[in-house]
Amino acid sequence: MTSNENPAILIRHPQWLSRAVAMHKQQAYPDITERMQLVIALARTNIEQASGGPFAAAIFDMTSHRLIAAGVNVVVPNACSMAHAEMVAISSAQQQLQTHDLGTDQIPGMELVSSCEPCAMCVGAITWSGIRKLVCGAAAEDAANIGFDEGPRHPQWQAELQKRDISVITEICRDNAAAVLQEYTRLNGKIYNGRSSQ
């Protein structure tokens, strides 16, 4: 890095994810189930490659149904507790499109597809991101079953997002998404968000 770059934070994708995103950008995913299955496959690859936690998320263009950006949970390898899949996918899309607001009128509406319901931090981040729609796979209790805490989320988080014109759809392919969480436990994956239980 040169002195005038002043990097504060650098978050890297696993190498396999950069390749997967480039490949999957080449086709459209008009069906919500197909979009979720793609995201669940990324979460599964993340645990199989031991490149992070059992979560993935992706931003899709709601008009063309094409993949814009994706993220997997890379908290531990990047030494960054905010590197949840949703945060990585949102920020990656914003920096690629060079706007902090994915809801700007200058681009099509954007959807966030996540393999699991968002935690407290990600609900807040979704509010500021400009996305128009959130689609979730596994439910909070599926994550809680393996020891991941959703944190101090607003009790009416879905209604709070909807008040801000962000529609929310839950439990798309829930069983498939939850199966990845179970598989993570079987592989003895690290549960690192458990401070509340200490």
Add this chain to the structure above:
Amino acid sequence: MTSNENPAILIRHPQWLSRAVAMHKQQAYPDITERMQLVIALARTNIEQASGGPFAAAIFDMTSHRLIAAGVNVVVPNACSMAHAEMVAISSAQQQLQTHDLGTDQIPGMELVSSCEPCAMCVGAITWSGIRKLVCGAAAEDAANIGFDEGPRHPQWQAELQKRDISVITEICRDNAAAVLQEYTRLNGKIYNGRSSQ
């Protein structure tokens, strides 16, 4: 960037902040008011330099009272809606110390000093960060008075943090911190978190 780096997100400090952090690391700040005044000064410089929003935050070692890392709001210049001051300070400290958990027993306890109460996203991020103590300057209503929304924050966010062994102190130098927010308005600074009011 080389192909094996796979950058997903890169957030840069303003140049003046990197210099300020290097300078302020050279002394200890045993007094809570001094720590807050340093953070408020960073927020003020951020608006004077037009390098971001009117917010700053810093991580201090609770044993030595030395500055570990700082962040200012760089949402717009970095095209990244999650680049709130608290997120930048926390992640910057974690990456510098090479741990996703600032609460690990291998390092001293860490405190986050923020020029304003945290929004919904930052409350969640604080939960996962490992910090032991949060100190706030301006109150949520001071930010709301100039059009910044705290988002869908848990109604009992302070109690939720305290349940997780994170102590919370509010309204340290509140008037000075709020004055920076007022000054931002006077300078016609961009209010970009206002989707809820649309």
